[in-house]
Amino acid sequence: SQTIHQWPATLVQPVGSPLSLECTVEGTSNPNLYWYRQAAGRGLQLLFYSVGIGQISSEVPQNLSASRPQDRQFILSSKKLLLSDSGFYLCAWSRDRDEQYFGPGTRLTVT
Amino acid sequence: AQKVTQAQTEISVVEKEDVTLDCVYETRDTTYYLFWYKQPPSGELVFLIRRNSFDEQNEISGRYSWNFQKSTSSFNFTITASQVVDSAVYFCALSPGGRRALTFGSGTRLQVQP
Numbered sequence: 001s002q003t004i005h006q007w008p009a010t011l012v013q014p015v016g017s018p019l020s021l022e023c024t025v026e027g028t029s030n031p032n033l034y035w036y037r038q039a040a041g042r043g044l045q046l047l048f049y050s051v052g053i054g055q056i057s058s059e060v061p062q063n064l065s066a067s068r069p070q071d072r073q074f075i076l077s078s079k080k081l082l083l084s085d086s087g088f089y090l091c092a093w094s095r096d097r098d099e100q101y102f103g104p105g106t107r108l109t110v111t
Numbered sequence: 112a113q114k115v116t117q118a119q120t121e122i123s124v125v126e127k128e129d130v131t132l133d134c135v136y137e138t139r140d141t142t143y144y145l146f147w148y149k150q151p152p153s154g155e156l157v158f159l160i161r162r163n164s165f166d167e168q169n170e171i172s173g174r175y176s177w178n179f180q181k182s183t184s185s186f187n188f189t190i191t192a193s194q195v196v197d198s199a200v201y202f203c204a205l206s207p208g209g210r211r212a213l214t215f216g217s218g219t220r221l222q223v224q225p
Contacts, residue, residue, distance in 0.1 A: 032211055043202065043217040044156075051211070059212060088154060099146060100213060102156040 002027035006091050006103040014111055019064075019078040021106050023091030026072065031093040033074040034100060035066055038088040050074060086110045113138045115205050117216035124193050125224050132188040132219045134203030140164075142208030145179065145186045150200040150218070162186065164208075193223045 003026045013019060025031050035047040046059045048066035056066050063082050067075045074091060088107050092100040114137040124130045136145065147159040160170065162179050170177045174194075178187045190197055200220045204213040 034212070044213075044215040046212045046214075049212055090154075090156065092156075094211065096211070099158045099161045101158060102148075105154045107154070 002093070002101065004091060004093055004101060004103040006089075006106050008106060009104065010107045010109075012109045012111060013081050015083055016080050019076070019081050019085070019108070021076040021089055021091075021108075023074040023076075023103055024072055025093045028072070028093070028095070030071060031095065032100075033068060034092040034094070035074065035076050036090045036092065036102075038090060038105075040087070044090065047076070081110045083110050113140075113205050113207055113214045115203050115214055115216035117201075117203055117219050119219045120217075121220040121222070123222040123224065126195060127192050129189060129191050130193050130221065130223075132190075132201050132203075132221065134186045134188065134216060136184050136186065136203070136205045138205060138207050140207035144206040144208075146204040146206070146213065147177065147186075147188050148202045148204065148215075150202065152199070156202070159188075190221075193221075195223050195225050197221060198223045 005024050007022055032051050034049045036044045037047055038044050048056055048058055050056050050068045053068055064078050086109050088105050090105045091103040094100040116135045143164045145162045148156045149159055150156050160177055167179050174191045176189045200218045202218045203216045206213050
């Protein structure tokens with residue numbers, strides 16, 4: 001069966017510091033991968049998605065970037081965090097246009 | 112542009128009551144998919160159901176049922192005989208044909224009181 005991992009689970013970072021969140025999927029090959037952000041009490045906003053290694057599509061221009069160095073690894077990064085980057089970050093995977101399966105999430109607080 | 116509206120921000124019911132969560136969507140695509148997800152307090156989104164735009168049959172899974180009506184662009188979710196474990200935020204989402212991204216509604220928080 002497929003599983004999706006995210007780490008860290010929680011993170012507190014000062015403004016201006018770098019960020020690296022990691023997501024890995026097991027049990028499937030060539031998945032579509034997604035990064036979403038959920039601000040407190042709000043819905044989910046798609047940040048990036050990837051259909052293959054090195055292929056990244058950005059949905060919203062912002063302070064973040066994503067990379068996919070391996071087939072089942074998806075990384076969300078920032079060079080300098082802003083207060084507005086605080087939120088709950090969720091990684092998801094899917095097979096083509098099928099339903100998306102989400103990881104446990106990373107709760108990021110920028111202070 | 113695609114849009115999903117969940118007008119009910121929060122619903123509170125007493126255990127064993129039936130509850131319906133509303134979802135209205137907008138899209139210009141003729142082919143699209145609709146989804147419901149559950150987000151319990153732990154935060155992880157749990158997939159509940161996917162429907163495509165060509166299948167308007169209602170679906171029942173245990174205490175859960177879904178009513179898809181293209182004429183009103185709605186995809187409502189009913190929980191029968193609610194239980195405390197049903198307490199969560201429920202999201203409706205839309206994926207238009209040709210795109211892999213999901214557009215989510217703002218969610219409905221369901222509180223089931225014992």
